[in-house]
Amino acid sequence: MKLEKGEISSSQLMFLVGGFIQGSLLTLAFAKDATKHDLWLALIAALMMSLPLALVYITLALKFPGQNLFQINDAVFGPYLGKLVSFQYIMLFLMIVSSNLWFAGDFFLTFFFPETPIIVIMIMFAFICAWGVRAGIEVIARMSIILVLFTILIALTTFILLLNEMKFSNFLPIFDIPIHDFIQGTNIMMAIPFNEVIIFMMVIPYANKMKQVKTSVLYGLMIGGITSLIVVIRNTAVLGPLADIVVSPSMEAVRLIDLGEIIERLEALVGIGLILSMFLKVSVFYYATVLGMAQLLKLRSYVPLVIPVGIIGITLALTNESSIQFTYTAMNTYPIFSLSFYIVLPLISLLIVKIRKLPK
Amino acid sequence: MTFLLMSVFLGIILFEVPKLIRNKHWRELIVFSSLLSMAFILSLLQILDVKVPSPFEGINFLIRDVLHLNYK
Numbered sequence: 001m002k003l004e005k006g007e008i009s010s011s012q013l014m015f016l017v018g019g020f021i022q023g024s025l026l027t028l029a030f031a032k033d034a035t036k037h038d039l040w041l042a043l044i045a046a047l048m049m050s051l052p053l054a055l056v057y058i059t060l061a062l063k064f065p066g067q068n069l070f071q072i073n074d075a076v077f078g079p080y081l082g083k084l085v086s087f088q089y090i091m092l093f094l095m096i097v098s099s100n101l102w103f104a105g106d107f108f109l110t111f112f113f114p115e116t117p118i119i120v121i122m123i124m125f126a127f128i129c130a131w132g133v134r135a136g137i138e139v140i141a142r143m144s145i146i147l148v149l150f151t152i153l154i155a156l157t158t159f160i161l162l163l164n165e166m167k168f169s170n171f172l173p174i175f176d177i178p179i180h181d182f183i184q185g186t187n188i189m190m191a192i193p194f195n196e197v198i199i200f201m202m203v204i205p206y207a208n209k210m211k212q213v214k215t216s217v218l219y220g221l222m223i224g225g226i227t228s229l230i231v232v233i234r235n236t237a238v239l240g241p242l243a244d245i246v247v248s249p250s251m252e253a254v255r256l257i258d259l260g261e262i263i264e265r266l267e268a269l270v271g272i273g274l275i276l277s278m279f280l281k282v283s284v285f286y287y288a289t290v291l292g293m294a295q296l297l298k299l300r301s302y303v304p305l306v307i308p309v310g311i312i313g314i315t316l317a318l319t320n321e322s323s324i325q326f327t328y329t330a331m332n333t334y335p336i337f338s339l340s341f342y343i344v345l346p347l348i349s350l351l352i353v354k355i356r357k358l359p360k
Numbered sequence: 361m362t363f364l365l366m367s368v369f370l371g372i373i374l375f376e377v378p379k380l381i382r383n384k385h386w387r388e389l390i391v392f393s394s395l396l397s398m399a400f401i402l403s404l405l406q407i408l409d410v411k412v413p414s415p416f417e418g419i420n421f422l423i424r425d426v427l428h429l430n431y432k
Contacts, residue, residue, distance in 0.1 A: 034431075095415050095416075098415075099416075180431075184431045293391075297387070297391050298387070299385075299387060299388050299391060300385060300387075300388065301385065301388060304376050304379075304380060304385075304388050304389075304391075304392040305388075305391065305392065305395060307372050307375075307376065307396075308372075308392060308395035308396040308398070308399045309395065311396075311399035311402075311403060312395070312398060312399045312402060314403075315399065315402035315403050315405075315406055315412075316402075316414075316415060318406050319412045319413065319414040319415070320414050320416065321414070325414075325416070326416065328420075329416040329419060329420055331431065331432075332424075332430045332431045332432050333419050333420050333422075333423035333424055333429075333430045333431075334416075334419060335431075336423050336429045336430065336431075337419050337422065337423050
């Protein structure tokens with residue numbers, strides 16, 4: 001009994017991971033409030049610290065070939081405790097889906113459609129994601145190459161066009177912030193894009209070449225991390241202290257592009273890039289939620305669950321009152337909360353696997 | 361508004377259920393209907409302007425008020 005019949009190649013996996021990290025370009029804003037102009041340092045620190053954790057996830061996935069996160073939980077923690085752990089992961093993933101729907105809706109509300117009710121944007125976005133999820137992981141993975149290249153192209157073009165606006169003295173003084181804030185910024189960075197690669201324990205079993213999984217995931221992480229770094233450096237260099245205040249530094253920075261009054265107002269391109277890579281991220285999370293539910297309840301197909309889970313995700317997103325409350329949670333409590341899912345539980349799993357010499 | 365919501369959910373049922381019954385996927389049908397009724401209740405509460413607590417409030421409560429581990 002196999003829930004997913006598709007297969008993805010290792011280059012598709014690489015681009016899927018890269019696009020998945022790029023999907024968090026919008027949420028880089030949370031860490032900037034804590035770290036100010038040292039955001040790029042926090043980004044590099046978070047990337048370096050997430051590489052060994054990604055290796056932990058990959059090692060776990062490769063120890064149980066063909067089994068995903070929830071089957072591994074069952075094997076490691078036993079059938080009952082494993083189900084409880086899997087249930088918590090599913091709730092976390094569902095929450096991430098709903099919060100990303102909120103980000104997408106809020107972003108479009110702020111910059112493009114100020115008069116539209118947020119639910120309309122959310123429904124349209126969730127509809128596309130549901131369509132992708134119903135088609136299976138193979139379709140999402142095949143799309144990822146185009147979306148990732150498009151996002152990289154936008155990042156590089158805007159970087160080059162803004163070169164004459166950049167002042168690299170904006171990065172000075174380095175390490176002006178207290179170490180407490182730097183740790184917080186790194187933790188936010190790890191919690192929101194980089195450690196979320198744990199979701200790929202749901203996708204790795206469908207890769208066709210198991211030997212190349214490790215390099216693909218690590219290269220994908222580097223692609224996503226370097227794109228984020230380009231964007232962060234561009235924003236801080238162009239905007240300087242202003243980057244800490246504005247809602248979306250990318251939009252404000254790209255708005256400054258002006259080539260002889262012909263090439264102007266390129267921020268729509270940034271919006272397109274953000275929404276495309278966000279589609280990839282939400283789809284992967286959505287897929288993992290639905291697949292995990294089907295796995296937990298021993299169903300034969302995950303397709304019927306897609307629409308109800310999407311509606312639940314939208315209604316959970318609508319329970320948020322304001323982006324201020326949201327930012328508070330994402331900055332101050334969620335990074336700590338997520339540590340147990342992204343660091344503690346995988347390390348305990350790996351320890352149990354070593355002690356019990358699984359799989360037998 | 362409630363009528364609109366009900367017609368949307370009816371459309372979803374008409375879209376999904378016949379395939380499940382034809383293939384005799386009863387277990388899937390049970391899970392589908394329970395999840396869909398949960399979704400219906402949640403969206404009905406949204407429409408009737410009943411305040412549903414956000415799941416993030418739960419995280420805030422756990423980390424800030426119970427464990428005191430928050431940053432600020």
